[in-house]
Amino acid sequence: MHFPASLHASALLAICSVFSTHAQAGTGxxxxxxxxxxxxxQQTVSTYLAKAGMIGALVxxxxxxxxxxxxxxxxYRVASDGSAAFRSVQAAMDKAVADGGKMRRYISLAAGTYNELVCVPADAPPITLFGLGETRSETLISFDNANPTPKPVGTPSQPCATNANAAVIGTSGSATVTVNAGAFQARNLTIANSYxxxxxxxTNQAAVAINVRGDKTVFEDVALLGNQDxxxxxxxxxxxxxxxYFKNCLVQGxxxxxxxxxxxxxxxxxxxxxxRRTGGDFGRYLFAPSTLPGSANGFLAIDSVFDLIGDIADNTVYLGRAWDQSVPDLAHYVNGTSPNGQVTIRNSLLGAHIRKQAPWSMSTAKRPYCNADCAYARNRFYEYANTGPGSAD
Structure with a gap:
């Protein structure tokens, strides 16, 4: 069983709500x-969003x-055809930052395609970026940078990037949109990396659609499209x-x-x-958290739908794996110091492409998946009350 991409998101989410209302968690x-x-x-929206700040001194x-x-x-109004005060998103963003202040600034984007990089600098006031199209797909911000894209040494690939000394753009620098400021919001638009x-x-073909670095960011009715990362x-x-926080969003890769x-x-x-990229012969991992040991929470998916576009055999895609960031191999993994990714998926509808058995893979450093009596840090991957052909039930 597959959930076709043409099936409207609201219909899928309605199905999810009906099924999850009566689901009971098993022992697993x-x-x-x-x-x-x-x-x-303890695995709720409010508990995940309750704390932030420096690890070891969370507020x-x-x-x-x-x-x-x-x-x-x-x-500030943007239209790619020149019918508004600004033709580019970045031009409007620069003006909002220059105007300064602490009040929220609103930037509207007329329906259309904006082929550009967007930087929301750390000193920006609270910004809300919203599309004016009837649907989020009508307003697209897109660019095609990627990890191996060459660049001049000594110059960052864009103002928000930290890759000035590199000869290639790198993964984090490849983002179409980079948000360094806190309290940023985006609504009713699509952000894509078209690399x-x-x-x-x-070997690393990562191409980021959006790099979120600021705290308290909100995305509502936004589509984020890419392949790797x-x-x-x-x-x-x-x-x-x-x-x-992502509400009524689509994340694809x-x-x-x-x-x-x-x-x-x-x-x-x-x-x-x-x-679609390689018929499913590449990747097959959804989440890759690198949650630090000092944080109890990483990624939470709740009341959501896990579906598929393209053709792939059932029971073949992992829910995720831990990204042991900056750990080159298992010999360098240190319990209690190295990252230990955390994900909870609950009250959600899982398609048939999700692995029925062993849906969590070993980490990027080859740390074996383990839930008890572990030589290395015990994995922090959990589920509750999920339904659908890819669920545990």
Whole structure:
């Protein structure tokens, strides 16, 4: 059984809600642990978003991403055809930053395609970027940088990048949109990385659509499209923890396409595996968290749908694996110091492409998946009350 991409997201999410309302968590197995109802009460949107700051000194502020939502009225208007004050997203962003202040600034994008890189600098005021199209697909920000894309040494690939001394753009520098500022919001638009794999040589063909580095970022009705490494979530300072909230969003890719050390919540969203690039013969990992040991929380998917575009055999795609960031191999992994990715998937609908048995793979450093009596850090991957052909039930 596959869930066709043509099936409308609202229909899939409605199915998910009906099924998950009556689902009961089982005891699970060693390779597919299921939370108890008691434990599940600690795996919620509010608990994931409650804390941020420096690891070891996290501050509890109980961030509510739904608070303060206002009607959208543009301070700066962008249209690629020249019918507004700005032709490019970055030009409007630069003006909003120059105007400064602490009040939220609103930037509207007319329906159309914006082939550009966008940098939201750390000193930007709170920014809301929103599309004016009837659907999110009508407003597209896209570019085609990738990890192996060459660049001049001494110059960053864009103002938000930290790759000035490199000869190639690198993974984090490849992002179409980079958000260094806190309190950024995006609504009703699509952000894509259109890089064609193999355009440049190299084993790492990562091409990020968006790099989220600022705390308290909100994405609502946004599509994020790519292949390898679509969505990166993590602060510029590796010792700091940031949070991002995704509601009614689509995240699409084929290899480790939701990754990083930050906290992210995906609510009523679609996590879509794209099998079209190589017929599913590449990647097959959805989540790749590099959560630090000092954080109890990494990625949470709740009331969401895990579906598929393209053709691939059932029971072949992993829910994820731990990204042991900066750990080259198992010999260098240090319990309690090295990253130990965390993911919870609950009350969600899992398609038939998801592996029924052993849906979590060994880590990038070849640390074996382990849930009990482990030589290395015990994996922190959990499920609760999921349904569909790819679920544990």
């Amino acid at each position: 197995s060693a390779d597919r642990p299921q939370l108890s109802a008691t434990d599940a009460r 509890t502020d109980n961030w509510d991403p739904s608070a303060g939502v206002a009607l959208l009225s543009a301070d 064609v794999e193999g355009s440049y040589a190299g 679509t969505l990166l979530i993590g602060a510029s300072n590796p010792a700091s923890l940031i949070r991002a 084929d290899d480790d396409f939701i990754f990083g050390p930050g906290i992210a919540v995906f609510s009523h969203s679609i996590i879509r595996y794209d099998a």
